[in-house]
Amino acid sequence: MKQFAVVWVPFFAAAVEERCExxxxxxxxxxxxxxxxAARVADANAAAREHGVAPGMTETEARARCASLVTRPVSAxxxxxxxxxxxxxxxAVSPRVEDVAPGLVDVDASGLDRLVGDARQVGEExxxxxxxxxxxxTVGVARTRAVARVAARLGHRVSVVAPGEEASFLxxxxxxxxxxxxxxxxxxxxxxxxxxxxxAALPRDALAARLGAPGLDAxxxxxxxxxxxxxxxxxxxxxxxxxxxxxxxxxxxxxxxxLRDLLGRLCARLEGGDVHADALTVQLALxxxxxxxRQIVLAAPIRDAALMLALAKLDLEARPPGAAVTGIAVxxxxxxxxxxxxxxxxxxxxxxxxxxxxxxRVAALVGPDAVGAAAPIDTHRPDAFVLVPFAPPDGGADDHxxxxxxxxxxxxxxxxxxxETTPDGxxxxxxxxxxxxxxxxxxxxxxxxxxxxxxGEWWDVGxxxxxxxxxxxxxxxxxxxxxxxxxxxxxxxxxxx
Amino acid sequence: xxxxxxxQKGEITEIVGGLSSGRTSLLLAALATATRQGGVAAxxxxxxxxxxxxxxxxxxxxxxxxxxxxxxxxxxxxTVTDLLVHCPGFAVVALDxxxxxxxxxxxxxxxxxxxxRRAAVAVLIGARERTVGSTASLAxxxxxxxxxxxxxxxxxxxxxRLGTELExxxxxxxxxxxxxxxxxxxxxxx
Numbered sequence: 001m002k003q004f005a006v007v008w009v010p011f012f013a014a015a016v017e018e019r020c021e022x023x024x025x026x027x028x029x030x031x032x033x034x035x036x037x038a039a040r041v042a043d044a045n046a047a048a049r050e051h052g053v054a055p056g057m058t059e060t061e062a063r064a065r066c067a068s069l070v071t072r073p074v075s076a077x078x079x080x081x082x083x084x085x086x087x088x089x090x091x092a093v094s095p096r097v098e099d100v101a102p103g104l105v106d107v108d109a110s111g112l113d114r115l116v117g118d119a120r121q122v123g124e125e126x127x128x129x130x131x132x133x134x135x136x137x138t139v140g141v142a143r144t145r146a147v148a149r150v151a152a153r154l155g156h157r158v159s160v161v162a163p164g165e166e167a168s169f170l171x172x173x174x175x176x177x178x179x180x181x182x183x184x185x186x187x188x189x190x191x192x193x194x195x196x197x198x199x200a201a202l203p204r205d206a207l208a209a210r211l212g213a214p215g216l217d218a219x220x221x222x223x224x225x226x227x228x229x230x231x232x233x234x235x236x237x238x239x240x241x242x243x244x245x246x247x248x249x250x251x252x253x254x255x256x257x258x259l260r261d262l263l264g265r266l267c268a269r270l271e272g273g274d275v276h277a278d279a280l281t282v283q284l285a286l287x288x289x290x291x292x293x294r295q296i297v298l299a300a301p302i303r304d305a306a307l308m309l310a311l312a313k314l315d316l317e318a319r320p321p322g323a324a325v326t327g328i329a330v331x332x333x334x335x336x337x338x339x340x341x342x343x344x345x346x347x348x349x350x351x352x353x354x355x356x357x358x359x360x361r362v363a364a365l366v367g368p369d370a371v372g373a374a375a376p377i378d379t380h381r382p383d384a385f386v387l388v389p390f391a392p393p394d395g396g397a398d399d400h401x402x403x404x405x406x407x408x409x410x411x412x413x414x415x416x417x418x419x420e421t422t423p424d425g426x427x428x429x430x431x432x433x434x435x436x437x438x439x440x441x442x443x444x445x446x447x448x449x450x451x452x453x454x455x456g457e458w459w460d461v462g463x464x465x466x467x468x469x470x471x472x473x474x475x476x477x478x479x480x481x482x483x484x485x486x487x488x489x490x491x492x493x494x495x496x497x
Numbered sequence: 498x499x500x501x502x503x504x505q506k507g508e509i510t511e512i513v514g515g516l517s518s519g520r521t522s523l524l525l526a527a528l529a530t531a532t533r534q535g536g537v538a539a540x541x542x543x544x545x546x547x548x549x550x551x552x553x554x555x556x557x558x559x560x561x562x563x564x565x566x567x568x569x570x571x572x573x574x575x576t577v578t579d580l581l582v583h584c585p586g587f588a589v590v591a592l593d594x595x596x597x598x599x600x601x602x603x604x605x606x607x608x609x610x611x612x613x614r615r616a617a618v619a620v621l622i623g624a625r626e627r628t629v630g631s632t633a634s635l636a637x638x639x640x641x642x643x644x645x646x647x648x649x650x651x652x653x654x655x656x657x658r659l660g661t662e663l664e665x666x667x668x669x670x671x672x673x674x675x676x677x678x679x680x681x682x683x684x685x686x687x
Contacts, residue, residue: 349537350586358584362565365573365580370566374549374559385549390563392537404682405555406659407521409546409595449646449653470656476641478517478656494548496659497521 001163003119005107005141007090007126008152012103013043016082017072019134028066032059033074042074086137087233089129093122099233106145108230123158142166147224150196153177166224171197178221184214196222237273240331241266248287248324252316255325260309262330267305270334276301277332280308282315285327292321297389300356301335307353311360318364349392359390380456381464382482382493383410406496408480414491419481426450427469427481430492447472451483470496504530504589504621505635507614509606511666512623514639516596519661519682521546523639524591524623525555531619532558536588539563539581543574544595563587571597579605582612582620594624606632627666636667 009015013031018024028048032039039059051066063069083102090097093116096108109122116122123139130137140151142161150173151159161169173196175188193199200222207215220227241262249255259282270277278301284292296311312330350358363371372387418431431442450469457463465485472478478496483489504510504527514520531538533556540547545566552559563581567574571594578592590613601609606629613620622628627636643660646653661682 350584354584354586358580359563361580362577365577366565366567366570370568372564373562374547374552374564376549376553376559383549387564387566392561404526405522405551406519406656407525407551407555408548409516409521409544410548412545447644447646447653449648449655452655470646472644472656476515476517478644478659494546495516496656497517497519 001110002143003109003112003122003141004143004145004148005094005109005119005122005126005139006145006148006152007086007105007107007130007137007139008149009086009103009130009135009137011043011045011049012082013074013079014045014048015103015135016075016078018045019082020078021072022134024070024072027070028053028068029070029072030059030062031074032071039071082135084236085133086130086135088235089133089135090126091233091235092129093125096230096232098231104149106148106230108232109141119160119162120158123160127157142169142224144224145226145230146221150178150221150224153179167200170200170222170224171195173197173222175199178218180218180221181214184211184218187211188218237334238331239266239269239273239277239334240329241269242327242329244285244327245325248326250324252313252320255316255328256309256313258328259312259330260305262328263305263308263312266330266332267303267308270303270332273334275334275336276303277308278335279333280312281331281333282312283329283331284321284325285329286321286323287326288323290323292323294319296360298356300353300391302353302356304353307357310357314360314364355390380454382454382466383412408494409497410494411492414482414493417481417490417492419483419490427471427490430471430473430481443473443475445471446474448481450481455485468493504619506588506619507617508634509610509613509620509622509629509632511627511629511633511636512621512639513625513627513636513666515625515641517659518639518641519659520623520639521593522555522659522661523637523663523682524593524621525552525557527619527621528552528562528589528591529556531589532556532561534588537561537563537586538589538591539565539587541565541567541574541578541581541590541592543567543571543593543597543599544569546593546595569597571599575599575601575605578620579609579612582609582616582618585616585618587616587618589619589621591621591623594622594628596625598626599624599628601628603630603632606630631667633667634669635665638664638666640664 014029017029017031028051030041030044030048030053033042034040041053041055041057041062043055044053048066048069053062053066059071079102086105087097087099090105090107094107094109094112098106100106107126112122116125119141123141126139127137138152138155138157140148140159142148142151143163147161147166150170151161175194175196204219207219217227243258243262278298280296280298282294286292294315296315359371373390374385375388377384377386419427420429422428427445427448429442429444448469448471451467453467455465467483467485469481470478471481480493482491482493512520512523528538538561540562542564545568547564565577574592578590581587581590609620610632640662642662645658647657648654
């Protein structure tokens with residue numbers, strides 16, 4: 001006979017923070033998203049909700065309602081990790097679990113009576129496993145998932161609904177306990193429908209005509225009908241191949257055949273799973289019980305063993321292990337690559353495979369931090385940008401406009417100079433530093449324009465204030481001089497060209 | 498300028514000139530043209546002098562430009578250019594040698610030209626002096642022509658325009674009257 005258990009961790013985002021900081025369990029806690037002053041409550045624990053803190057309100061309003069409120073920023077990474085942890089805990093009891101939502105896990109408990117025990121014992125075991133990984137969960141056990149979810153929401157540690165008693169159990173459940181949309185809940189309240197039994201008694205056709213699909217879903221819940229099929233969750237696969245060596249290897253050409261075999265087996269598994277790798281990790285066990293870990297980020301998802309071997313060789317040549325190797329393990333981070341066909345009128349772009357290979361070779365020559373695409377940072381600070389991995393967008397180009405613009409050739413870092421100014425503060429002569437070419441110790445400023453004042457981040461320790469001058473020198477060079485008003489230093493920032 | 502464009506697909510183009518000649522502005526304009534047409538470009542920056550703000554104002558789609566910063570290692574810059582030209586798919590590979598006195602060996606220059614033709618990529622080399630000799634199908638010299646200053650009052654507050662005079666030094670396959678054509682461009686300082 002079918003039997004399902006549902007593990008429910010209420011207010012999951014807040015529970016994740018309580019799991020990381022157990023001392024927060026006794027405090028009103030809200031998890032906020034966004035930056036002040038627009039920060040909003042994403043979730044709150046029971047103690048905070050008792051004070052009237054609710055998701056969606058601003059942090060300011062939440063603090064006004066609860067003076068002792070503790071807030072933490074929402075962390076998608078922590079929530080994702082915790083969600084996986086809860087699934088693994090349930091997976092330790094039954095091999096068939098379903099990831100319904102953050103903090104909500106359906107467990108197929110059919111056939112566990114010999115392994116674990118009766119329904120109550122299954123529920124107790126699930127609650128214990130959840131407790132072991134830091135969650136206070138409630139468990140409902142019933143013949144269908146819908147009834148088990150309702151049972152889990154009653155608040156008892158374990159609630160068991162015996163087969164055949166679903167209707168009588170659901171009849172008295174208040175709709176406020178169930179997770180219905182707000183507008184549906186309001187409509188039912190206006191009709192005077194307060195319990196699951198009253199909702200179940202309503203005619204289904206009329207409910208569909210008045211409330212549509214949400215009404216039918218709610219009707220299924222109170223009737224204990226499972227609408228969607230059970231979709232089992234499986235732990236993410238771990239793609240790794242490893243091999244110990246019979247003797248120590250201290251030459252790259254002796255390591256290559258071993259790497260080739262490992263990568264060949266790994267790529268065969270990737271082929272079988274229809275996935276690609278976007279990062280390759282090579283772990284070398286060295287003499288003296290040391291370990292050399294190196295990660296190679298791939299420019300595009302691939303599962304080509306020859307290309308991975310070439311990239312690993314380049315990395316090993318650029319950074320030799322420093323000791324003899326006694327074992328190798330290679331693992332990959334897998335992604336599901338999507339096939340994108342280019343538009344008929346789009347210009348061709350480098351193929352992913354070719355791009356990955358050439359970027360690795362270029363990075364080996366100039367360093368991985370010197371290759372990429374420039375992404376400007378949203379600030380007025382000059383020359384503010386980051387170098388991001390090069391990934392040209394698909395499809396046609398956006399028209400970025402543009403006009404014949406005078407380019408600046410930046411000096412990185414800006415060159416420090418000594419400047420003589422006129423009585424009104426305009427640069428008159430530039431004194432180059434000692435590393436200048438002989439005979440070019442100083443230059444007269446033929447003409448200059450400025451100052452163009454910039455400043456920013458005045459509220460922070462990194463406050464800056466610059467005066468920019470465009471200066472023409474006797475040899476025709478036009479450069480940008482910058483006077484830092486904070487440090488009183490002069491630099492040449494760049495040359496117009 | 499005539500119908501000659503610095504973007505010659507499958508060919509090497511040299512843009513030479515001193516500092517403040519407008520050479521770099523012409524290089525940025527070529528990158529903007531390439532990326533605006535949906536192509537992917539690469540900029541090998543031998544002296545790490547690429548200005549992101551100038552490129553944005555010129556209309557360059559920065560997502561489509563691979564920037565390689567070579568920190569004044571000119572030999573590595575030339576090697577990287579060779580690698581990129583051999584990778585099919587780039588519309589433009591630009592090598593900015595800055596003020597470096599670099600002479601690319603003839604064998605490497607011919608190899609570059611052959612690879613450019615096979616991959617149908619436009620190779621642009623910006624330098625102080627010519628570097629690849631006869632393997633470039635187009636060579637342009639840029640020279641500063643005029644400077645214009647502006648400001649609300651009698652004291653100027655900004656360099657507003659720089660004029661560039663372009664001279665075609667070499668143009669393989671063009672009729673003789675166009676060989677010594679002069680053209681003038683004006684670059685606006687935003």
